[in-house]
Amino acid sequence: MSGAHRPWTRDALDSALVEQGHGGRALVVVPAWNEAEALPAVLVELSSKIPGVDVLVVDDGSTDGTADLVRRSGTASVVSLPFNVGVGGAMRAGFLYAERNGYRAVVQCDADGQHDPADIARLLAELDAGLDVVIGARFAGVGTYQVGGFRRIAMKFLASSLSRITGTRLTDVTSGFRASSARAVAVFAREYPPEYLGDTIESLVVARRAGLSIGQLPVELRERQGGTPSQSSFKSVIYLGRAVLVLGLAVLHRGAGKDDA
Amino acid sequence: MTTTIIGVLAAFAVLVLTVELLRRRALREKYAVIWLVVSLVAVVFTVFPGLLLRVSQRLGFQIPANFVFAIAALVLLVVGMQLSLEVGRLEDRSQRLAEEVGLLRHDIEQLRRELAGSAPTEPVELSHAAARDDRDDRAADDDGDAGGSASG
């Protein structure tokens, strides 16, 4: 392949996968930023509800000892980033880790206990059924999770736009609970959008462009089990504006590499 | 005439500064080119004000100052764009490096642990401890165990 590594074609991806071998297991990647309060319970729950699965916490420049806590737990590995790069960058590190260590799938799971580890097996089952990216979606008929006012309108708008772009009905495109097949991992390890909202919205456009199949699975979202959410509600107007901008740019983006010039 | 002198001095100052920064390798050549061109043109125009007048009239500007402002705005626009591009690229690279650093740190920790765990622990550590304990033993016979904490 010449210098430019995108767009990925299915054939190129398949041969890349054959080279590194299809074997391996699923990896749960937990992006965490100052989650010392909620993370311990999440790690315990992960190892009890899905015993034997490998867990990687990506500590994103936390200042509250999140990384040490994971090391002491002994049930998860930790990648500690030298400074905060955001969820997108943290996940890209997770995908790189998964690819280099030959995992067959990656499940992204929040560190605040909002995602029920019991659903991970169901997400993985959807991958086995042939999907490349499965979103654990709220608002899909299961659970009682509510989002207020303007933010809800924003999320609805984004969901319908991305449903059209991806050609699949999606109800919750900002969910951080998702599973990626080995094929998707190979794509995301190279270009998981690190910017604001890149990890949720733009990543779906990237997946679509790479020819990956996308779907969703209804899940129940629980309350945060401690700590504070990174977004405050009064920023939702700005949120919509930025989301629309991100989405528009993602669609216009032709996959021209701005790195490795 | 003082304005002309100030203009010439300022243009020369930028030129000298650019060359000096280049000489000290504080300024990279790819950013210096535009400043060199700007300061050279400024020197020429301040030394020969008549030239500026003729060029701006030829281009249809009623007041030479407007011509200068237009050029200045254009130059700053290009410079600002170039810097935005560069900063974006640097950000992207530093972020990728941060990810690699995190992954490498993980691997080093893992290797350390493996070395500490899988090195022929029992025999080697015991013989080390024994050697140390031997010396301790000679000093204080019964307290050999107290000095053996290193083997645990």
Ligand SMILES: Nc1nc2c(ncn2[C@@H]2O[C@H](COP(=O)(O)OP(=O)(O)O)[C@@H](O)[C@H]2O)c(=O)[nH]1
């Ligand atoms: N790596 C990384 N993770 C983050 C960052 N900000 C939030 N997170 C994690 O992303 C997950 C979701 O964050 P949260 O604040 O709960 O967002 P919400 O669930 O969308 O309200 C949690 O696991 C956070 O620890 C960040 O800057 N870097």
Ligand SMILES: [Mg+2]
């Ligand atoms: Mg949350």
